Amino acid sequence: EAQVTQNPRYLITVTGKKLTVTCSQNMNHEYMSWYRQDPGLGLRQIYYSMNVEATDKGDVPEGYKVSRKEKRNFPLILESPSPNQTSLYFCASSPLDRGNTEAFFGQGTRLTVV
Amino acid sequence: GENVEQHPSTLSVQEGDSAVIKCTYSDSASNYFPWYKQELGKGPQLIIDIRSNVGEKKDQRIAVTLNKTAKHFSLHITETQPEDSAVYFCAASTGFQKLVFGTGTRLLVSP
Numbered sequence A: 001e002a003q004v005t006q007n008p009r010y011l012i013t014v015t016g017k018k019l020t021v022t023c024s025q026n027m028n029h030e031y032m033s034w035y036r037q038d039p040g041l042g043l044r045q046i047y048y049s050m051n052v053e054a055t056d057k058g059d060v061p062e063g064y065k066v067s068r069k070e071k072r073n074f075p076l077i078l079e080s081p082s083p084n085q086t087s088l089y090f091c092a093s094s095p096l097d098r099g100n101t102e103a104f105f106g107q108g109t110r111l112t113v114v
Numbered sequence B: 001g002e003n004v005e006q007h008p009s010t011l012s013v014q015e016g017d018s019a020v021i022k023c024t025y026s027d028s029a030s031n032y033f034p035w036y037k038q039e040l041g042k043g044p045q046l047i048i049d050i051r052s053n054v055g056e057k058k059d060q061r062i063a064v065t066l067n068k069t070a071k072h073f074s075l076h077i078t079e080t081q082p083e084d085s086a087v088y089f090c091a092a093s094t095g096f097q098k099l100v101f102g103t104g105t106r107l108l109v110s111p
Helices: none
Strands: A004-007 A010-013 A019-025 A031-038 A042-051 A054-057 A076-078 A087-094 A109-113 B004-007 B010-014 B019-025 B032-038 B045-051 B056-059 B062-067 B072-077 B086-093 B099-101 B105-110
Touching: A004 A087, A010 A019, A019 A031, A019 A087, A019 A109, A042 B099, B004 B086, B010 B019, B019 B086, B019 B105, B032 B062, B045 B056, B045 B062, B072 B086
Parallel strands: A010 A109, B010 B105
Antiparallel strands: A004 A019, A019 A076, A031 A042, A031 A087, A042 A054, A087 A109, B004 B019, B019 B072, B032 B045, B032 B086, B056 B062, B062 B072, B086 B099, B086 B105
């Protein structure tokens, strides 16, 4: 089954404790991205990657890091989480060879930073 | 950069009624306009999209219209059903999968 898998689904952590949210897709997509969803603000892009070793900042990159060492994986790293990073996070992937097309989203990770 | 505004933020309708959600965009270079449906506890899922060379597209009970001159596009759902209840997001893109989303519309369809 074609899918984007995020882990964990739920995470509660304390301020300053480094964490990683994993994202993996099995569709051989070149493009992967991370979004955060906050009430009244919709989905905002954090980082994106157009292929292996090619990452770039989205609209709200402060406090986040990403890496793309393999095509299928695109982890999101919070080196020193703060309460304002409490949010619902989504990873998405899509192919690049057909121009703009459907983005496939993971199930989401609800992060709470206390 | 691109900015997408979406209205209304909440919409309540009776089963069988029609629902319309409207979005406006700012960047005239945007050429791709998808609509995503997000059910509770799930990630957004594409339900319909339209490209800038088309004015209208329909898929069963859902349709999208695009007015490039006015820079707005709308989602129309006819004969609404309780399972249409969800949050709907519009988005706009100028290319290379860069999507800018609206703030979402919570649609509630009452039986």
